[in-house]
Amino acid sequence: DAGITQSPRHKVTETGTPVTLRCHQTENHRYMYWYRQDPGHGLRLIHYSYGVKDTDKGEVSDGYSVSRSKTEDFLLTLESATSSQTSVYFCAIGLAEGTGELFFGEGSRLTVL
Amino acid sequence: KNEVEQSPQNLTAQEGEFITINCSYSVGISALHWLQQHPGGGIVSLFMLSSGKKKHGRLIATINIQEKHSSLHITASHPRDSAVYICAASSLQGAQKLVFGQGTRLTINP
Numbered sequence: 246d247a248g249i250t251q252s253p254r255h256k257v258t259e260t261g262t263p264v265t266l267r268c269h270q271t272e273n274h275r276y277m278y279w280y281r282q283d284p285g286h287g288l289r290l291i292h293y294s295y296g297v298k299d300t301d302k303g304e305v306s307d308g309y310s311v312s313r314s315k316t317e318d319f320l321l322t323l324e325s326a327t328s329s330q331t332s333v334y335f336c337a338i339g340l341a342e343g344t345g346e347l348f349f350g351e352g353s354r355l356t357v358l
Numbered sequence: 359k360n361e362v363e364q365s366p367q368n369l370t371a372q373e374g375e376f377i378t379i380n381c382s383y384s385v386g387i388s389a390l391h392w393l394q395q396h397p398g399g400g401i402v403s404l405f406m407l408s409s410g411k412k413k414h415g416r417l418i419a420t421i422n423i424q425e426k427h428s429s430l431h432i433t434a435s436h437p438r439d440s441a442v443y444i445c446a447a448s449s450l451q452g453a454q455k456l457v458f459g460q461g462t463r464l465t466i467n468p
Binding site: 335350 | 459460461
C-alpha cells in the first residue's frame with residue numbers, strides 16, 4: 246500500500262472555526278490532491294499541488310486554502326468553516342502528470358455544526 | 359449532462375454472477391481509471407488504462423477510445439466485491455484533473 250496518511254480522520258467543529266487537515270506521504274510523489282466527496286456529487290477536486298510551494302485551484306476551491314512547504318505534507322485549511330463544508334475529504338498522491346496512477350488516503354470526515 | 363456517466367447506478371446480483379459496469383465519457387482523456395470504495399472505507403485504484411484491456415484476478419477492465427466507453431467486469435462475483443465502483447477520466451488538460459463518475463453501488467448477495 247502507498248504510504249499516505251490523513252489526519253485527523255474524524256473531526257466535529259463549529260461554524261466559524263478554522264480547521265486544518267493534513268495529508269502526509271512517504272512515497273516522494275510529486276503530485277498531491279485534495280478532494281471532497283458528497284452524496285450526489287461524487288469526488289470533486291479542491292486544490293492540488295505539483296511540487297513544493299506549487300499549488301493550484303480545483304473546481305470547488307472557494308473557502309479553502311492549501312500549503313505545501315515540503316514534499317511529504319499537503320495541508321488543507323478551512324479558514325472559517327461553514328456547514329456546507331461538512332464532507333468527507335480525501336487526499337491523493339500521484340507520481341506522474343496525466344496518466345499516472347493515483348493513491349488515495351483513508352479519508353477525513355468533517356462535520357461542521 | 360455529466361462528462362463521465364456510469365451505469366447502472368445500483369446493481370444487486372447473486373454470488374457467482376458475471377458483473378459489468380459501464381462508463382461513458384465525453385471529454386478527451388489521457389487515461390481512464392477504475393476505483394473501488396468499500397463502505398466507510400478509503401478509495402483504492404483498481405486499473406488505469408488508455409487502450410485495450412487489463413486484467414487483475416477476477417477483474418477485467420476494457421476501453422474503447424473511439425466510442426469513449428469503458429467497462430469493468432467481475433467474474434465469479436463474491437460478497438466481498440460489494441463496494442462502490444468509480445470511473446474517472448484523466449483530462450488531456452493535464453495535472454491529472456480527474457473527472458469522476460457518480461459511482462456504481464454493487465451488492466453481491468451470498
